[in-house]
Amino acid sequence: MSIEQQKKIRHSGGTKACGFHCIKVKNFGVKIGNDTIIRDVNLHIHCGQLTTIIGKNGAGKTTLMKALLNEIKHEGYIEFKDIKKNTMSDLRIGYVPQHLNIPKNTPTSVYDLFASYISGIPVFLWKSKRVEEKIKQQLSRFKAEELIDKAVCDLSGGELQRVLLSLATYQSPNLLILDEPVSGMDHNGMELFYDNIDFLKREYDLAVILISHDLEYVARYSDRVVLLNQTIIREGTPKEVFNSPEFKETFGKIQYLEEHEK
Incomplete structure (x- = not known):
């Protein structure tokens, strides 16, 4: 496959999952006192794909990340299955903080x-x-x-x-979690970062979860997008999510997405 073909697949959100591993986040929830921060979060995360979690401030993105890393008390569990061996395995997680x-x-x-x-x-x-x-x-x-x-x-x-x-x-983790890793980075740095993520997706048996507010880059580079507001209110390809009523209610009309689709 040529580099140009790879870029077209990457930018269209059409990267094919390798199928070696199956990662499922089941019934995740976090309460602090009487306040529910996130509830009933269920995700199916594929290796070879970039899954980006978006949402307004206070939607629960950081809380979900900390729960996935087992840094805070939470309900639910992560199921990790080795498809080749048809066995349940321990999940190895890599983490890149924002700062x-x-x-x-x-x-x-x-x-x-x-x-x-x-x-x-x-x-x-x-x-x-x-x-x-x-x-x-x-x-x-x-x-x-x-x-x-x-x-x-x-x-x-x-x-x-x-x-x-x-x-x-x-x-060699099975899952890589990235917490707003390009915050404050210039355009060239951001392009290089996403090229590195593309390299990881292609060369390693690795699933990637990105927490991000840079919607333009989310639209360009993500394979799957999850819109969070305490629970998942929409998920799918970037085009499916960005064109959804839930997205428009959350963020309004995004001009550059329309330009990206042309």
Whole structure:
């Protein structure tokens, strides 16, 4: 398949699921005191696809993400099935946060950050050639190997996202969760980020969930879109969701989607 054909498939929301794995989010709900934050959230997430969750502020997007990561108490469960072996398996999740809070002038390098993650212990006082080669190999998948000795606090937004993607995919997760990862990034950085996500979809047996408010990029790059307002009020291809009454009631008329469809 040519690069142009791949782009057409990617932009049309027509990426075909590989079928190796089946991830189902079943009956997710979160209550804080007497307040219901999300309720009855059910999702079928395919590997090889980018599923984007959208909604107004306060719709429950961040709460759903934290529940998926098991960071907050919630109802429901995630079912993960290996289709090839027809067995239920443990789900491995990678996560890329919106921000990484590292104070300016902190001397932590990309190597330090990555090596600490790999070994589970502080590594500021030693450096292993073997570990360094592993890190460079992983960083190279996102064209970030030249950043290995750079201080994390000095990375640009695009550079940091490439490092965090390398880190999140190091242990070959089945599901990658991205929390507004392009917030504050310029146009070129955003294009490179989505190209990296496209690479992950094509080359790995990986399902991707993106939390986003950048509706233009959601329309261009997503395979599936989920519109959330405490519960799922609409889901489908970008065209199906963006043209739905539920979307128009939530966001109004979106001109650039019409232009994208031409």
